[in-house]
Amino acid sequence: MRIDNIINNFIIRRIFSSIFVLFGLSILIFVLARLLPGDPARLALGPRAPEEVVEQYRKMLHLDQPIYIQYVYWLYDVFHLSLGQSLVTFRDVLVDIEDFLPASMELVLFSAMILVIGALSLGVLSGKRPGSIADNLMRIFSYIGISIPAFVWAIILQLIFSYWLGIFPAIGRISDNITPPPKVTGFIMIDSLISGNIYAFIDAVEHLVLPALALAIGPIAQEARILRANLVETIGKDYILNLRSHGIPDNTIYFKYALKPSMIPVVTIMGLDIASLIANAFLVELIFNWPGLSRYGINAMLRKDLNAIVGVTLVVGLIFIIANLIVDMIIYKIDPRVRNIKSE
Amino acid sequence: MHNARAVSKLVLVVVVIVVIVVATFAAFYLYGPQKQPATQQEKLLRVSFANVPYLDPAVGSDEASSVYLVNVYDTLVYPLPNNTLVPNVAQNWSVSSDGLTWTFNLRKGIKFHSGRELTANDVFFSLKRLITIGEGYAYLLKPFVDLNKTSVPNNYTIQIGLKKPFGPFLYALLRLYIVDSELVKQHIKSGPYGEMGDYGRDWLMSGEKDAGSGPYMLSEYKRGESVTLIRFSNYWGQYATNAPDRVIMLGTTEPSTIKTLISQRQLEITDQWQPIENLEAMAKINGVELSKLSVPYEFYLMINNKKPPTDDIHVRKAMALAFNYTSAIQDINPYEKRAYGVVPSTLLGYWQPSQTINMNITAAIEELRRSKYWGHFDQYPIEYWWVAEVPWEERVALLFKQNMEAIGLTVEVVKKPWLSVVESLSNLETSPHIVSIFVAADYPEAGSMLANRYLSSVQGTWQQNEWLNDSHIDQLINGALSTLDLNARIQKYVEAQQYIFNLYPSIFVYEHVVVRAYQAYYVDFPAAKGNVPSILGYEFDFRWIQVFPDKKAQL
Numbered sequence: 076m077r078i079d080n081i082i083n084n085f086i087i088r089r090i091f092s093s094i095f096v097l098f099g100l101s102i103l104i105f106v107l108a109r110l111l112p113g114d115p116a117r118l119a120l121g122p123r124a125p126e127e128v129v130e131q132y133r134k135m136l137h138l139d140q141p142i143y144i145q146y147v148y149w150l151y152d153v154f155h156l157s158l159g160q161s162l163v164t165f166r167d168v169l170v171d172i173e174d175f176l177p178a179s180m181e182l183v184l185f186s187a188m189i190l191v192i193g194a195l196s197l198g199v200l201s202g203k204r205p206g207s208i209a210d211n212l213m214r215i216f217s218y219i220g221i222s223i224p225a226f227v228w229a230i231i232l233q234l235i236f237s238y239w240l241g242i243f244p245a246i247g248r249i250s251d252n253i254t255p256p257p258k259v260t261g262f263i264m265i266d267s268l269i270s271g272n273i274y275a276f277i278d279a280v281e282h283l284v285l286p287a288l289a290l291a292i293g294p295i296a297q298e299a300r301i302l303r304a305n306l307v308e309t310i311g312k313d314y315i316l317n318l319r320s321h322g323i324p325d326n327t328i329y330f331k332y333a334l335k336p337s338m339i340p341v342v343t344i345m346g347l348d349i350a351s352l353i354a355n356a357f358l359v360e361l362i363f364n365w366p367g368l369s370r371y372g373i374n375a376m377l378r379k380d381l382n383a384i385v386g387v388t389l390v391v392g393l394i395f396i397i398a399n400l401i402v403d404m405i406i407y408k409i410d411p412r413v414r415n416i417k418s419e
Numbered sequence: 420m421h422n423a424r425a426v427s428k429l430v431l432v433v434v435v436i437v438v439i440v441v442a443t444f445a446a447f448y449l450y451g452p453q454k455q456p457a458t459q460q461e462k463l464l465r466v467s468f469a470n471v472p473y474l475d476p477a478v479g480s481d482e483a484s485s486v487y488l489v490n491v492y493d494t495l496v497y498p499l500p501n502n503t504l505v506p507n508v509a510q511n512w513s514v515s516s517d518g519l520t521w522t523f524n525l526r527k528g529i530k531f532h533s534g535r536e537l538t539a540n541d542v543f544f545s546l547k548r549l550i551t552i553g554e555g556y557a558y559l560l561k562p563f564v565d566l567n568k569t570s571v572p573n574n575y576t577i578q579i580g581l582k583k584p585f586g587p588f589l590y591a592l593l594r595l596y597i598v599d600s601e602l603v604k605q606h607i608k609s610g611p612y613g614e615m616g617d618y619g620r621d622w623l624m625s626g627e628k629d630a631g632s633g634p635y636m637l638s639e640y641k642r643g644e645s646v647t648l649i650r651f652s653n654y655w656g657q658y659a660t661n662a663p664d665r666v667i668m669l670g671t672t673e674p675s676t677i678k679t680l681i682s683q684r685q686l687e688i689t690d691q692w693q694p695i696e697n698l699e700a701m702a703k704i705n706g707v708e709l710s711k712l713s714v715p716y717e718f719y720l721m722i723n724n725k726k727p728p729t730d731d732i733h734v735r736k737a738m739a740l741a742f743n744y745t746s747a748i749q750d751i752n753p754y755e756k757r758a759y760g761v762v763p764s765t766l767l768g769y770w771q772p773s774q775t776i777n778m779n780i781t782a783a784i785e786e787l788r789r790s791k792y793w794g795h796f797d798q799y800p801i802e803y804w805w806v807a808e809v810p811w812e813e814r815v816a817l818l819f820k821q822n823m824e825a826i827g828l829t830v831e832v833v834k835k836p837w838l839s840v841v842e843s844l845s846n847l848e849t850s851p852h853i854v855s856i857f858v859a860a861d862y863p864e865a866g867s868m869l870a871n872r873y874l875s876s877v878q879g880t881w882q883q884n885e886w887l888n889d890s891h892i893d894q895l896i897n898g899a900l901s902t903l904d905l906n907a908r909i910q911k912y913v914e915a916q917q918y919i920f921n922l923y924p925s926i927f928v929y930e931h932v933v934v935r936a937y938q939a940y941y942v943d944f945p946a947a948k949g950n951v952p953s954i955l956g957y958e959f960d961f962r963w964i965q966v967f968p969d970k971k972a973q974l
Contacts, residue, residue, distance in 0.1 A: 364670070364673070
């Protein structure tokens with residue numbers, strides 16, 4: 076009961092502080108976006124739009140006002156559930172985010188699943204028998220995985236599995252010959268299950284495999300390596316020796332007493348890695364023609380789409396905050412030292 | 420005991436994972452999309468573009484949007500491959516002797532995709548909507564059309580009043596896409612256009628439906644991904660025998676992706692932005708060929724005519740004579756064509772200079788000697804900007820630098836992001852000596868490029884770094900544009916080009932050749948034979964592209 080209260084207070088405190096973080100972030104990005112070169116209204120309407128139309132557009136976007144007034148207008152919109160008009164899509168940025176975020180989230184969550192399974196299994200496999208063939212192979216994989224960026228993995232995977240073998244589709248979220256399920260969550264996998272469309276579900280999974288894997292390989296390599304190092308270090312500790320001297324079987328020591336403490340730093344890094352996937356997936360989304368938020372965000376920056384830049388940054392910021400919160404809660408659960416500090 | 424339990428748990432986990440994986444693969448095999456009844460004979464055409472089109476005819480003007488609009492909407496007139504205009508929605512037309520009133524008689528019985536008949540009221544509504552919103556292609560009509568003098572005498576006649584005569588007016592009408600006014604009005608939301616609210620813009624952009632009467636209709640819009648069109652069964656016009664039933668416009672240009680799609684026969688025609696290496700690799704794939712189409716775009720080294728030392732005509736002429744045009748093509752862009760004149764040679768009214776400018780270092784040095792800056796060039800380094808987003812431009816910049824150093828000019832090459840270029844070119848003080856930029860003509864007459872490039876009114880935009888500010892040029896170009904008689908107009912275009920050419924305002928480097936890879940074995944692509952009008956979007960009038968699924972099956 077007491078622990079629940081502590082967790083609740085902790086969450087409330089974090090949510091409260093997050094509001095200030097997002098508020099500060101919005102001011103920072105709002106100002107920075109406006110310092111980029113180029114007239115956003117002219118860029119939006121094209122080089123040949125008549126000047127009076129561009130001027131009218133500037134007024135409509137309040138770009139003729141000082142920055143702080145523009146910010147007040149923006150804040151007013153936010154309180155009316157709008158993030159302002161995108162200068163590229165000419166729609167409310169919130170509507171755009173509603174459209175593009177599910178595609179990215181679906182990709183990131185699928186990637187996260189691969190990441191968790193891959194990193195934990197490879198980390199355990201190599202940490203359990205240091206110096207073994209499996210460990211050495213894992214080391215080679217880690218070096219390659221960490222040093223090659225996600226977009227190169229994307230190209231390699233596409234080349235092998237789409238270009239040469241033709242097993243997986245090269246682009247998009249669903250094939251042209253499959254009718255997409257009605258939008259409920261925006262996650263095609265889930266929506267196809269809701270609508271009972273097994274073809275669409277399988278097709279959506281096929282489309283997810285390569286981009287998700289491309290995003291996951293780097294973090295898998297990194298986190299498996301960290302887990303392995305932690306496991307090796309933990310196994311050498313006195314309390315493990317003590318357990319062994321009491322005749323407790325190796326597997327029990329390994330999985331019950333060594334793995335848990337070794338996972339704490341991995342969970343922290345994994346949480347941040349998963350959160351950063353959404354912002355860093357731009358090139359992977361580009362290569363697989365994935366209509367996600369990361370691609371939308373980069374296009375917004377290239378086209379000086381002021382409101383979209385702020386909107387996407389806030390969403391990414393929010394995702395980081397949520398990821399941190401989840402990581403803290405998991406650590407709270409698995410690390411008794413943290414629980415004890417909080418209780419004290 | 421503990422050990423045995425842990426091992427059995429592990430075994431259980433492994434077994435479950437294996438079962439899941441096997442079941443998934445079995446499901447893929449048994450129920451996968453490839454097992455669905457395939458429509459082998461469907462004539463499907465897939466084309467990639469730099470972006471997914473804007474779906475509102477009053478908003479889009481980029482390549483993808485132009486292609487979409489050409490196929491989904493009808494226009495009053497239509498261009499033939501030789502760029503002459505023929506009746507389309509308008510059966511015939513006439514113009515008043517003062518050139519200020521154009522009367523169009525419309526074809527009866529044309530149906531919108533909604534089933535409604537197209538009338539003159541729809542044409543008027545579309546014109547008013549385009550001009551009021553002022554975006555997209557409005558810039559072609561807005562300066563000329565007088566809405567107050569435009570009227571609809573009856574359901575099948577529209578009289579369009581102009582503020583001043585405009586010779587190429589019919590070409591400008593190629594960008595007046597006729598929308599179903601009743602359908603658009605039904606979807607108006609609140610907005611900045613008075614009683615017309617947002618003029619139905621949100622609805623059209625949403626991709627829910629289109630409001631056109633063209634040969635293809637919108638079937639599906641995947642935002643940020645693709646647009647799918649299907650044939651309109653009640654279209655009044657003609658199609659080629661094997662015109663596609665379904666067309667997918669993909670918004671991707673990523674080279675590895677495009678190559679994969681072409682190799683898997685999942686893409687019929689690529690975009691024009693593929694690197695040379697990728698094009699050459701695709702051309703080696705069985706059944707794939709390259710289509711090369713000259714288009715009215717010219718790559719200029721725009722020289723600032725007001726900044727020392729390039730304000731001196733002898734310096735400009737020396738630079739033009741010192742530049743290695745052959746190397747610029749052979750070593751940098753082998754698919755491009757050499758540009759010789761002020762406007763691209765594909766435009767009606769093009770004038771080719773009697774003497775071609777070729778690299779001649781001796782003559783270039785001779786010109787420099789005549790310059791007032793001779794002996795002081797070390798005090799006047801020349802700043803050359805290339806657009807950071809177009810990497811090959813750096814090679815042109817370095818070639819230019821090398822060539823100019825051979826005649827004693829110092830060149831500082833600067834990589835500039837496009838947005839900075841646009842911003843800096845708005846002011847004479849912040850403009851560089853030289854910037855390299857491609858400019859496109861809007862319609863296939865020399866007047867279009869002349870107006871886009873050399874009028875005083877385009878100073879301060881990215882289309883003119885020359886800062887000519889020459890009233891005589893304005894007079895020549897405007898005089899030509901207001902001439903109704905084609906031959907007389909062409910004569911005036913020639914005069915304008917001669918005058919501009921003799922000022923040596925720019926270095927004319929490339930005429931653009933659009934290169935695409937396409938599935939030549941099973942696709943008949945008229946653009947590959949050069950058999951299309953030189954107007955953006957019309958090379959992809961999907962009606963005239965033919966797809967042969969039986970041939971595809973043989974590959």
